[in-house]
Structure formats: C-alpha cells, structure tokens
Amino acid sequence: MLPFDFCYYLPRSLSQAGSLFEKLQKNSAKPVFFGGGTELISRGRVGNITFGAAIDVKSIHELRQIKDTGKEIVIGGAVCLREIAESNVFPLLGAVVKRIADNTIQNKITLAGNLLGGIIYREAMLPLLLLDAKVVIYEKNSTKAVGIKDLYLKTPLLNEGQLLVEIRVDKQKTCLPWFHNKVVKSEKIDYPLITLCAVKENSCIKYAVSGLYNHPCIIDKESLKNIDINQVLDDHISSASYRVHILKQQIQNAHKELFS
Amino acid sequence: MLYVGKDSDRIDAQDKVKGLAKYTDDINYCGMLYAKLLLSSVAHAEIVSINKDKALKVDGIVSVVTGQDNMLCFGPCIQDRPPIAFGKVRYLGEPVAMVVAYDEQTAQKACRLIEVEYRELPIINSTDDALIDGAELIHTVQDYDKTITDVYPIDNTNIASEVKIRKGNALDELKNCKFIAKGEYFLPQSDHIAMETRSAIAEIKGDGQVTIISATQSPYEVKSQICQKFKLQATKVNVIVPQVGGAFGGKSAVQLEILAYIASLSAGGRMVKVTNTREQDILCSPGRIGLKAKVTLGADAGGTLKAAHLIYHLDIGAYADISTKIAQAIAVDCTGPYKIDHVYCDSLAIYTNHPYTTAYRGFGHASYTFCIERTIDKLANMMGIDALEFRMKNLISYGDYTPTQVKLNCNNISNLPNCYDKLKSLIDWSLNNEVIGSKTKAWGISSFWKTSNSPTNAVSGALVTFNKDGSVNLNVGVVEFGQGAKTRLVKLLAEILKINPDKITINTEIDTKTSPEHWKTVASLSTFMAGKAIIKAGEDILKQLRELAAIALRCTPEDLDIEDEKVFVKYNKDFFISYKDLIHGLKFEDGTNIGGQILGRGAYGMNHLTVLAKDSGKGKPGAEWTCGAQAVLIEYDSKDHSFRPLKVVTVLDAGALISPAMDRGVIKGGMSMGLGLAMHESFYCQNGRVENTSLRTYKVRHKEDIDIEFIVDFANTPNVEAPYGTRSFSEHGIIGIPAAFANALSRAATVELDTLPLTSQTIWQQKGEQDVTI
Amino acid sequence: MIEYNDYQKVYLNINGENRSVIIKPAQTLLDVLRSLGLTGAKKGCENGDCGSCTVLINSYPIKSCLTLALEAVGKQILTIEGLKNSPFQQAFVSHNAFQCGYCTPGFLLVCHSLSIHYPNADDQTIAHWLQSNICRCTCYQEITNAVKCKLKDILQTKKA
Incomplete structure (x- = not known):
C-alpha cells in the first residue's frame, strides 16, 4: 500500500481529464496524470513523491492509438512499450523499448511515462529526437504540436496540467x-x-x-x-x-x- | 539402497507449484498489529534526541518504541548489538525507532513523523581506517558480555576478534623459498538477496507464553537469545517456522524476532508482525562480510608449496553477530586445500560503520578462496608451471595436516585428486587461451574445501511416531528453505525402516515446543546431524518392532528382519507380522494387549570437536572437509573488454548423494550465486552510505540471453561416519566460482584482476584507459 | 466518470470469479490479492524488480506490486491459485525448477502467458520473457529446460 491516501479518477475523454486536472489543482488536491503508474507507485512507496489525486489516462481513446496515416506514424502517450514493439510501426523505437526494464514491466510502462518520468534515461526519447518527432500536448481544451527538440531539455518537460497525447513522426523516416x-x-x-x-x-x-x-x-x-x-x-x-x-x-x- | 540415491519429487513440490506454500508474511491473524522501523540516516553518530510526539498523535498508533525502552544488547558471540539503537548509531540503516499500529500504512506515516537529532561522529569507512592508530572507536569491546568463550576482541581497538594460525614457521620458511607470489585483494560487502525478505511475528499470551513465527534458520537460537536476555523460562517461548523463501545464511541471524517481541511487549502482548521491505532487508538486516587480504605464498624450486603468510581483514560492519566465527572459519581453512606445512595467518574481524554482517553461503570460504586461488595462479605463472598441474601437485591429502593441525584421512576429507581427475576430463584445458579474432576463450580453475565450524556441542534430534494405518510421522528441527533437507531426511528414514517415503510425513513447519532441537540449519550439516539422529530413531523403532514381533512370532528378536513394512523370521519369510499390527501395541485374539505405541527417538551431538588454541589455532573445528574443483570458461573480447561466462563446472566429492537431481540443483544454485559475486554483486558504499539498496541498483543474476552451461559431476568417497556415506555439500557450489572466473578473465585479458566484481571498466583501466579515435 | 476517494466496494474478476472487495486507491493489486488469502503472489521487492508478485491481467504478465488494485477493475486477473493443471506446474516439479518456491508462482504465470502468446517461442523470446523474474536458488537452467520441454509438448499436442 502506498504510504499516503489519494483519490483515483478514470476520465474517458481528453476534455474530462483536462478539466478535472484544472479543478483539482485549483483545490490544491495535488493531481497527477497516471499512465503506467510504475514510477508513481515505486517512488510513492519510498516517500520520494506524493500526490493527492491520480487521473488514470488509460481510458482516453486518443492516448491509446497506434496509427499509420500514410504520412505519419502516430503513437499515443498511454500506449505501453510492449504494444509499441509488437506493432512494428517504428522499428527503432521498438528496439529501444524492448530493452527498457524487462518484458513484464513493458506491459505497463507507457510511452509518455518513459518520456516524462523522473528517471533520467528516457531512452524512448532517442528515436524521437533523431526523427524530429512532434509531441502533441493537450492543455486547457486545446492541443498543440511541439517539436521534441524544443522540449526535451526542459525540466520538467511538460508544465503541470499538460497532457502528452501522442507523438508523431514522418513515416518515411521510420524506414x-x-x-x-x-x-x-x-x-x-x-x-x-x-x-x-x-x-x-x-x-x-x-x-x-x-x-x-x-x-x-x-x-x-x-x-x-x-x-x-x-x-x-x-x-x-x-x-x-x-x-x-x-x-x-x-x-x-x-x-x-x-x-x- | 531402496530410496537413498534415487530421485523423487520434492515433498513440498505440489504446494510450491500451486502457490499454496505459506511463508511468514503470508500469515495473518485477525487483530494482528504491524510494526515499521525507522532507520538511521547517518552512519556514525550520537543520538542527541528522539521526538515521538507527532508520531504518537497519529490515529491508529498503538506504540512507538525507541532504544531507551529496551537497553539490552544481543549477539551470538559478543553481545554488542541493541535491537534498536540507543546512545549511538553505528551504521546507516540501523533501527532507531519502531512504530506499532493497526495497519501498515498508518505505521509508515507515523514513522516519518519521528524526529531524530544526531551529532555526527567520524565515519570508519574501511578496515584500513578502522585499524589506524587513534581511529574513532565504534565500540568499547571490553565492556561487552561474551556469549561464547572463543572470541578474542582487542580492547580499545575496532577489532572484534583476532584469530591466529601459527603452524610451523612460515615467516622464516618464506625466506628460503625460491618463488614467492604476493597479492592484495579486496572484496566489498554484498547481500544474500533471498527472494523472501525477513519477517517475524510475535505474541505474548496472558500466561506469559511467547509465540514467535519467523522466517529463520535458527529457531532454537531465537528462543535461546530471547529467553536469556529477557529472563524467560525456556518452556515459555516457542518459535514456529513455516516455509522459508531462501536463506543462504542471512536468516540465521536473530534480529526481527527480537524486534517483534519488543513490539508485542509494547502493545500489551498483542500479536505484531514486522516484515522487511527489500531495501530494509538489504540495508538494515545483516549482509555478507567484505574482505581485504594480503596473501604471500612461497614454493621451492621443485614447485612444491612450502609456506603461506596470510592476512585477512574482514569488514564485519557495525556489529559482530556471527562474523567473529567467520574470521575463525577463514583461519581454519585459510590456505585452501593445499599441503602447506608452514602457515602464518591472522584473521581479524574488524568493525566499520557499514551495515553489519552475518553468515553467508560458504561462511567466508568464497571470500578467502578468491585470494588464495588468485595467488596460486600468480605463483604458477611466475614459475612457468601449468596452473592445473601446479594445483594437483600440491593438493592436501590423507596423512597431511590442516592449518589447525587436524590429521586428514579418507573419512574426514573427501578425495580432491579424484575431483581433479574428473575435472580434467570435463574441461578442454588444452584449449586454454584459444584466440579467434579479438576473442579469447580461457579457463580458470579453483580448488575448494570447507569444514563446518559448528559449536563443539551442536545437537540434533528426531522423533518418529506411527499412525494406525502404518504411516509415519517424522519430526525434526531442521528448517526447509529450499535446500531440500526435508525430502532427504524422509528418504533416510524410509531407507532404514524400509518403508516407502510416500508413507512418511515430515513436519514442514518447525515448532520448538515439539520438534527436537537442531542446532541451526546452517553449515550444510542438516543431513549429517539430523540424519544421524534419524538413523538412531530408526534403529530405536526397529528394536522395539523386533522385540514385540518376537513375542508374536515366538522367537528371539535376533531371529527377525524387516522388509516391506513387515517383520519376518529370517529363515522363514512366511512367518511374519505387519508393522500395522505392532505399532500401537500387540493385541492377541482374546483381546489382551501388550505394549503401547512405538515411539522412535534419536539424538546426535557433535563429538571430538575442540575449541581452537588462541595462540596457534590448533584444534578440531569440524568433523570432515568436503572438497572439490571448479572451473569457469569465459570468452573475452579485447575490442571492448566485454566478457561472458560460457561454462561453469564443479566436481565435488560429496560422498553418497541422497537425492541426486535435487542435490545437483542445490550445487548449481551455489554456482549461480558465485557468478553473481564474480560479475554483479557488491554494495556501493560512499562514506558509510550504501547507495544501492534496491534490486534496481543491486544487481543479481537474471537468466542470460545465451544460456551458460552448468556442469556438475561427483567423485564419491563415502564418509563412513555419516548417514549412508554422505558429506556436506549444500553451500559449496559457490566457493571457488569467483576465483575461477577471475583466474580465467585475468588470463584472457592479461591483467591481474584482484577485486570483485569483475567489470569491463576495471580491465580498461588496468590496460591504461586506451581511447577510441572517431 | 469513475471516481474513488476512499474505501469503496468494487468487483474484481479473479480466477474467473467476480469477487466483491472493499478497497481504496492507495492499495496495490498485490495488497488486495494477498488480503483475500491469495498469497501465491509474493512481496519480493515491491519495486517491480523481482517478479515474485507477477499475475496475469487479460493474459499478459503484470507486476501486481506496481499496479493499483483499481486499475484491474474490469479486467481478467489470473493468479497462481487459478492456474489449474497447467502442464508447466508438473514440468517444474519433474525438472527440479524450484527450491524455496518463493519465485515459482511468478515464473509459472509468465510461462503460462508465454505459451498463450508465443507458443512457438524461440530461445531468444523465452529468455526475454523469463528475464522478468529473479530466482535466487536455482541457476535458471532447470527453469529453462522445463519451459522448453513443455512448449515443445504443447506444440506437438496441438499438431496431433
């Protein structure tokens, strides 16, 4: 059991998630977006982090997609590492994620989790940097695409309340x-x-x-x-x-x- | 043999594969409380104050205990360790407070609210630092009570015990040696990492009856320490041990059991459970010694070893626990299994401000063997003699004397030359240093031996009863923690009673109230000691069966033999009576009865062991030495200094094997841990702080991409004193592996690798940190 | 929107049964399973490193120590207690693929899942899957042999 109590929410849409975060933040409820949760739980257990509300984003359809649009490969932020590797849409990223943690944990760690978490390595970032990926961020009812190169050295990468929806890369470059x-x-x-x-x-x-x-x-x-x-x-x-x-x-x- | 030497399923197999085996943390009682520990955040400091006020205010807290509440010190050798620190903390991770609460989450919350103020003291971060003149003293050893007599602390120093071996005249003899090889070695502290972390539950009933449930290898030691220190009558304390999830020596130390008892005391006797997190298991509970060593070996012109000068400095951490005995165990076998007439050895157990240590698989043997075997390779190299031939030429044998001057014979030492003969047939020694491109394959060798170093009066026992249907209940005090002890012991009883093992049920749980005492389940001695007790119990039963059957069959007991659960007349097999008709007395046709239930009892005590003489180490520390030879084949790539083990080989003379496939598995498990020590495992300690306290950062072996080949073979020299000729072997798989690995890699990479773990970075550094041009 | 802020009754589908449990967000799936007496999933590290807590969720192995119990609502959870008559269990027994037994439930569930998703698993895939779990007692050779032997059997049975 985590050594602190918190509320758990399961929104079904981006707007639900976004407005919930805003509301909780206004009430100082210390909300976090909860993807795979491996880091939040492991760091929470040892007292490295606390939060007042976990907003589980795994039921938000936009975050769970893997798409090949013909021009771009799109991978949702809440897609887990195993799904990325199995889809084979982005072989380099697939090779990288297969070496993060272990096979079982790859069923839980999400793309956004690896990119945005506290662990410094963020190996999933490497193929995205090389292919000039775009990161689609949701905040306050709107989405915007930002080049990953403009983002990756920020600490933290995203501001509070921003949600990583998906990454997009040029399909040709994945080959x-x-x-x-x-x-x-x-x-x-x-x-x-x-x-x-x-x-x-x-x-x-x-x-x-x-x-x-x-x-x-x-x-x-x-x-x-x-x-x-x-x-x-x-x-x-x-x-x-x-x-x-x-x-x-x-x-x-x-x-x-x-x-x- | 009907059953001994034959394979069968483990008796606990079905429970384990179905997830039904119960370990200590699986046990929960209604109303049970939970205790959590607050650990010190500094390595060496006076405790200025502890403020429990905020913690006590948390809803759901039952009590907050500090060291001041129980100022007793414990230890199986020197009583130097408080269960909860008072006055001073001596290692980072030492318990400084304990919270008891209705649930774990509340206990944890409250723990974080306890405020401790420290006044830091200089940190002793190595055995060298500990020995500097005028170094900060971690203890005042002279003030402590001793539990055993043969522990030799040196007053006003950080030396918890000094063990000496003075056999012959090594320092003089070395001056005459044509060839002298020297080496300095460093092995860091590391950890057991049993998959089950330590856990203990305690309850005190209204009549004062104390029950402790614990994942321990030493239930009788738990009982003894708690009775002695808390002044309780022995009948008032029982210790129960359910299934244990791996131990490797770490669960032989008594720690959480005392804390659970204290927690229960503070909660008015209510049942309290305390379970380590993994981080606590690594940091707070005792681990494995570190070792710094200086080894000098001398040989004559003919290549015969003549003298050894050995200095072993054990980093035992902040408290002695059993580590002073480890210093003895290292001294006892300090040369490895080689005939060396002149031995000068100082084995010092030295306090540091590191986590404290306890028994670990091999009991110090893997550590000193690394140092000796690396030096043997250096010496052979210096003399231009093949490393394998040099070892074989100098093996200790029958008629020779050990470092503590025990004369060896074919019973008390197994046959090492036979082991080497077999090893030679298993490894392509001629392919040594085979180079293909940038890759080199090389073998490294190590001998090993070990004796038990048990107390001279260690005991074991066995009780046997029958059920009406002829099935048998066997009760022993040996703990099962995966080594397969229970399965082996059942076979021993089955063999002597000539009953199918399926008809024998052994107690999977130990209860000190009803199970006869077994010293501790350590030292690979369970089969030997409990086995001897079981054979006595078996003989006791057979005697009773024969006596009663003689009445029924109207002959003398000497006329009778047993087979197939029947007692029959030797010269007329048709004249018999079944066990079933004897085990609860003999009833005649008219209803009259003679005799009661047959109860079998057997007891064994170690005999002829002596305490070692303080000045020379002369004495008999164990009943026998089990030996073997090990080899590791590695492939090294000079391009990037990467390397991997390909084959790991052990030839062991374990006498007769009781359950061959299972026995091989245990030996291979030891070899696997040896690979871990060689390649991955160590505490990374910076200024008294262990940085790697989770399995994320303390690496243990996982299955590799390319399987390593594990090869185990046996020589078989029965020990006639032991049950069916067996010898100890459970720990031994680990002993020579780190040494053999380092020997192989040193040869392949042409560097001297004298510290563990072995890494590509070390090789690169030793080769001058060659750069890569892009 | 689903919202939990304290102890609340939910249904968890465990081993084919819909179990009603009263849980709160801070509880991991490992905590809840063990509180139901399903102690086959073990606490080895509570950090996702050792695999002793492995269960299957919708047929994939998951470390239950790093899963909130609430995340498992609406999914099919399989624990070792629900693994009836898996051929891997007998294979582990006959190959001596365990000693203390603490890691065994985790390994067995990984094997079971592997046989579902990769019945033709090659050596590399087998290694990749088994690398999620630590065994401290054996040298992994027996576990590997048990897995390879059984996968071969399962394939042959399917062909026949």
Whole structure:
C-alpha cells in the first residue's frame, strides 16, 4: 500500500481529464496524470513523491492509438512499450523499448511515462529526437504540436496540467537505416551505461545517447569533442571517463554498421 | 539402497507449484498489529534526541518504541548489538525507532513523523581506517558480555576478534623459498538477496507464553537469545517456522524476532508482525562480510608449496553477530586445500560503520578462496608451471595436516585428486587461451574445501511416531528453505525402516515446543546431524518392532528382519507380522494387549570437536572437509573488454548423494550465486552510505540471453561416519566460482584482476584507459 | 466518470470469479490479492524488480506490486491459485525448477502467458520473457529446460 491516501479518477475523454486536472489543482488536491503508474507507485512507496489525486489516462481513446496515416506514424502517450514493439510501426523505437526494464514491466510502462518520468534515461526519447518527432500536448481544451527538440531539455518537460497525447513522426523516416545498442555494466536488465541510437539519412548519421548526462542528448562530432567530463554521469554503474570511452566505441560501431 | 540415491519429487513440490506454500508474511491473524522501523540516516553518530510526539498523535498508533525502552544488547558471540539503537548509531540503516499500529500504512506515516537529532561522529569507512592508530572507536569491546568463550576482541581497538594460525614457521620458511607470489585483494560487502525478505511475528499470551513465527534458520537460537536476555523460562517461548523463501545464511541471524517481541511487549502482548521491505532487508538486516587480504605464498624450486603468510581483514560492519566465527572459519581453512606445512595467518574481524554482517553461503570460504586461488595462479605463472598441474601437485591429502593441525584421512576429507581427475576430463584445458579474432576463450580453475565450524556441542534430534494405518510421522528441527533437507531426511528414514517415503510425513513447519532441537540449519550439516539422529530413531523403532514381533512370532528378536513394512523370521519369510499390527501395541485374539505405541527417538551431538588454541589455532573445528574443483570458461573480447561466462563446472566429492537431481540443483544454485559475486554483486558504499539498496541498483543474476552451461559431476568417497556415506555439500557450489572466473578473465585479458566484481571498466583501466579515435 | 476517494466496494474478476472487495486507491493489486488469502503472489521487492508478485491481467504478465488494485477493475486477473493443471506446474516439479518456491508462482504465470502468446517461442523470446523474474536458488537452467520441454509438448499436442 502506498504510504499516503489519494483519490483515483478514470476520465474517458481528453476534455474530462483536462478539466478535472484544472479543478483539482485549483483545490490544491495535488493531481497527477497516471499512465503506467510504475514510477508513481515505486517512488510513492519510498516517500520520494506524493500526490493527492491520480487521473488514470488509460481510458482516453486518443492516448491509446497506434496509427499509420500514410504520412505519419502516430503513437499515443498511454500506449505501453510492449504494444509499441509488437506493432512494428517504428522499428527503432521498438528496439529501444524492448530493452527498457524487462518484458513484464513493458506491459505497463507507457510511452509518455518513459518520456516524462523522473528517471533520467528516457531512452524512448532517442528515436524521437533523431526523427524530429512532434509531441502533441493537450492543455486547457486545446492541443498543440511541439517539436521534441524544443522540449526535451526542459525540466520538467511538460508544465503541470499538460497532457502528452501522442507523438508523431514522418513515416518515411521510420524506414531509414538505424542503429541501436544498449551497453550495460554487467547484468542485462539494468539502467544504461550508454544507450546509443543512430539514424542514417543521405549518408549523414545522427546520434542520440542516454546515460552520458542526466538527460538524453543528440550528439555529433563537434559535441563529442567538447564533452564536459564534469557533467558526465559518474556513479556505481560507470566512471565518467569510461562512459565517454564506451560512447565513442558505440559511435564507431554505429558508423561501421550503417555504412556497411 | 531402496530410496537413498534415487530421485523423487520434492515433498513440498505440489504446494510450491500451486502457490499454496505459506511463508511468514503470508500469515495473518485477525487483530494482528504491524510494526515499521525507522532507520538511521547517518552512519556514525550520537543520538542527541528522539521526538515521538507527532508520531504518537497519529490515529491508529498503538506504540512507538525507541532504544531507551529496551537497553539490552544481543549477539551470538559478543553481545554488542541493541535491537534498536540507543546512545549511538553505528551504521546507516540501523533501527532507531519502531512504530506499532493497526495497519501498515498508518505505521509508515507515523514513522516519518519521528524526529531524530544526531551529532555526527567520524565515519570508519574501511578496515584500513578502522585499524589506524587513534581511529574513532565504534565500540568499547571490553565492556561487552561474551556469549561464547572463543572470541578474542582487542580492547580499545575496532577489532572484534583476532584469530591466529601459527603452524610451523612460515615467516622464516618464506625466506628460503625460491618463488614467492604476493597479492592484495579486496572484496566489498554484498547481500544474500533471498527472494523472501525477513519477517517475524510475535505474541505474548496472558500466561506469559511467547509465540514467535519467523522466517529463520535458527529457531532454537531465537528462543535461546530471547529467553536469556529477557529472563524467560525456556518452556515459555516457542518459535514456529513455516516455509522459508531462501536463506543462504542471512536468516540465521536473530534480529526481527527480537524486534517483534519488543513490539508485542509494547502493545500489551498483542500479536505484531514486522516484515522487511527489500531495501530494509538489504540495508538494515545483516549482509555478507567484505574482505581485504594480503596473501604471500612461497614454493621451492621443485614447485612444491612450502609456506603461506596470510592476512585477512574482514569488514564485519557495525556489529559482530556471527562474523567473529567467520574470521575463525577463514583461519581454519585459510590456505585452501593445499599441503602447506608452514602457515602464518591472522584473521581479524574488524568493525566499520557499514551495515553489519552475518553468515553467508560458504561462511567466508568464497571470500578467502578468491585470494588464495588468485595467488596460486600468480605463483604458477611466475614459475612457468601449468596452473592445473601446479594445483594437483600440491593438493592436501590423507596423512597431511590442516592449518589447525587436524590429521586428514579418507573419512574426514573427501578425495580432491579424484575431483581433479574428473575435472580434467570435463574441461578442454588444452584449449586454454584459444584466440579467434579479438576473442579469447580461457579457463580458470579453483580448488575448494570447507569444514563446518559448528559449536563443539551442536545437537540434533528426531522423533518418529506411527499412525494406525502404518504411516509415519517424522519430526525434526531442521528448517526447509529450499535446500531440500526435508525430502532427504524422509528418504533416510524410509531407507532404514524400509518403508516407502510416500508413507512418511515430515513436519514442514518447525515448532520448538515439539520438534527436537537442531542446532541451526546452517553449515550444510542438516543431513549429517539430523540424519544421524534419524538413523538412531530408526534403529530405536526397529528394536522395539523386533522385540514385540518376537513375542508374536515366538522367537528371539535376533531371529527377525524387516522388509516391506513387515517383520519376518529370517529363515522363514512366511512367518511374519505387519508393522500395522505392532505399532500401537500387540493385541492377541482374546483381546489382551501388550505394549503401547512405538515411539522412535534419536539424538546426535557433535563429538571430538575442540575449541581452537588462541595462540596457534590448533584444534578440531569440524568433523570432515568436503572438497572439490571448479572451473569457469569465459570468452573475452579485447575490442571492448566485454566478457561472458560460457561454462561453469564443479566436481565435488560429496560422498553418497541422497537425492541426486535435487542435490545437483542445490550445487548449481551455489554456482549461480558465485557468478553473481564474480560479475554483479557488491554494495556501493560512499562514506558509510550504501547507495544501492534496491534490486534496481543491486544487481543479481537474471537468466542470460545465451544460456551458460552448468556442469556438475561427483567423485564419491563415502564418509563412513555419516548417514549412508554422505558429506556436506549444500553451500559449496559457490566457493571457488569467483576465483575461477577471475583466474580465467585475468588470463584472457592479461591483467591481474584482484577485486570483485569483475567489470569491463576495471580491465580498461588496468590496460591504461586506451581511447577510441572517431 | 469513475471516481474513488476512499474505501469503496468494487468487483474484481479473479480466477474467473467476480469477487466483491472493499478497497481504496492507495492499495496495490498485490495488497488486495494477498488480503483475500491469495498469497501465491509474493512481496519480493515491491519495486517491480523481482517478479515474485507477477499475475496475469487479460493474459499478459503484470507486476501486481506496481499496479493499483483499481486499475484491474474490469479486467481478467489470473493468479497462481487459478492456474489449474497447467502442464508447466508438473514440468517444474519433474525438472527440479524450484527450491524455496518463493519465485515459482511468478515464473509459472509468465510461462503460462508465454505459451498463450508465443507458443512457438524461440530461445531468444523465452529468455526475454523469463528475464522478468529473479530466482535466487536455482541457476535458471532447470527453469529453462522445463519451459522448453513443455512448449515443445504443447506444440506437438496441438499438431496431433
């Protein structure tokens, strides 16, 4: 049982969810949007987070869709990682999510949960950064699309009351040659030491990495030369210098694979 | 043999696969209260004040207990540990308060409202720090009572016990050695991570009868400590043990049981349950020792080991628990199973401000074996002798003396040369250092041995009764925590009574009120000790059966034999009487009766064991040494320093196996834990704070993508003193694996890997942190 | 809109039965199942890391320690107690695929779900699924053998 009590709501539409959040926030009821809930529950249990109301978004139809519109691939924020992988609509994202946590938890963690939660790695962000994804956000009865690149370094990514409805990527780009490798310290089921994703478009490779800093980032030759070692993660998983070494190695591997 | 040596389903199989097996936290009673612990947030500090006011105001709180309420200290060796800290906290994670409430959520809420003020003290963060002259003292050891006599704290230091081995004249002999190899090793503390976290329930009835239900390996030790310290008559305390979900030594320590009792006391005797969260199980409850070691081995020109100088510093954490005995256990077997006539060993149990420690599978053996076996490889390398041949040349054998000067014979040590012969046939030693492209495959080897280090007067017992239909009830004090003890013990009774094991029901639950005492279910000794008791109980029954049957069959008891639940005349099998007609007395046709129910009893006590001499370590610490040889095949990739184990091999001389498939499973489980120690497991401790206290960050082995091949084989040298020739083996699978792994990887990567866990980063650092050019 | 703010009666479909329970939002599915006496789902870490709490929800494995009980309303929950005569249970017994038994219910439910969704599972898929659960007693070899053996049997039975 969580060590604090809260209310639970199950809205059926975006507008219901949005207005409920507004109302609860006005009454200082500390509402949160509840997707997979794995982080809210695990952090709540150890006293790292509290909330007064959980608004379960999994019954909101727009958040549960996986669509191929012909031009775009659309994945709802409350789609779970397993569903993303099984749909095969976005192979690189599928490969990434299959290495997040474990198979069973992938039945619970949602796309939005991985992108917006407190855990710093946000590996699902990497393919979205590489493909210049758009994030559709619902707030106060209207939706807007924002480029993920304009969002990903904000802390928090979304403001209170904003709900991640879906991500959209150019369908053609999902077919570009891609690379993914997650390097861990030793045990396979673990946070990344370095997760590298890369996409090749017109003989040009773009890289995105999790595990280098306390946020995912896009990397290129320039930024690789200018890595500030003091910003690089240094912990029980890996020293900062080893992380940089592994990153360079993975970039080398990606380059080799994508040009072979 | 009818049953011993044959495979069968585990007796607890159906309950376990149907989810019906009940463990301590599954047990709930109406009206039961719940206790939650507040843990210290600092590693070493005086407790200035504890303010319970806000906590006490929460609705649904029954009591809030602090250390001041019960200023007793416990410990199976040195009584240094308060169940709840008073005056001082000595490790981050130590309980400083306990809340009892009607439900868990309320208890947790109230816990967070307790305010503790600390005045921090310097933190002793390593055994080196602990030994510095003038270092902050974690305890004043001289003030404590001792529970046992053979514990040797050094006053005004952080040394909880110093165990010495002085056999021959090692320091002088080393000067004469042609070849000397030295190594310094560091193994961090780690944890048991049994899948079931520790849990205990306590209740005190109106007449003072205390019942404790606990996931413990040591119900009689729980009873003994609580009776002794709270001055209760032994008949007033019983301890009940339901199914236990893994233990590995961690549940042999007495901790939550005392807390549950104190909680019940504070709640007027009402039943209270206290269960660890995983984080508490890792941090607050005791884990595995860390070890820092300096090993020097010397050999002569012919490649014969002559002398060993061994310094073992155990990081036992903040309280001694059984770790002073671990220091002894390490000293007792300190050289590994090699013939070394001159041994100088100092094994020190040293206090630090780390979580405290207790018994862990192998009881220190996996730790020192790493240090010895790495040095053996270094020495062999230095001499240009093959590592396998060097070991085989120097194995200890019959007629040789152990570090504590016990003379070995074919009963008290199993046959290690046979194990090596078998190992050689199982591994492609000639393929060692096979290189294909950037990948190298390499084998690493380790020997191992272990004796039990039990108390010299450890006991076990067995009680057997019959039901009217001829089925049998067996009652022992051995706890089942997955090792299969109950299944084996049933087979032993079945064998001696010549009754089908399906007709024997053993107590799956221990109740100290009715189950005869078994020392503790540790040290891989249950089959040996309880087995001996069961055989005595069986013989007791057979004697009674024969005596009564002799009356019915009108002959002497010596004329009779048993088979198929019948007692029959040896020279005329048609003349018999069934067990069923004897077990509740013998009734004649006219209705007259002779005799009552047949009750079987058997008791066993360890014998001929001695306390070790303080100055030399001379003495007999155990009845026998089980040995084996292990090997790990790894594949290392020099491109990125990645590596993985391919094969893990154990050849063990465990004498006769009672339940071969199950026994293999237990050994493989130990090997799996050994891989965990080698590759993944350690506390990551920064300035007294363990950073990785969840399974998210403390990594244990999961199934790998590509299966590792586990190979187990046996030599079989019966120990004639043991039931059907068996030897201890349950723990042993773990012992040599980290060493063999490190030997393999050191060879493949051409670096010296002298610390655990083994990581690619360490190899990269040792190779000079070569950069990658993009 | 569905709203719960304190203890309230709901129906949970557990092992084919509609059970009425009185629960509040802060309770996890693991808490509620165990309070009903269905103690086969275990507390191993309450953090989603060990798999001892695994149950099936609409035939997929879920860690019940990281699921609110209210999230399971309207879904089909299968616990180990509801797994009647699964061939995996006997396979685990005959392959010695458990020792202390604490992780066993979780593993069995994962196997059951695997056989539903990937009856032709290759080694990689089997590994991927079994990696969600920790066993501290065995070396995973027996569990893997039990699973592979049974999947093969199930396939052969279907073909026949």
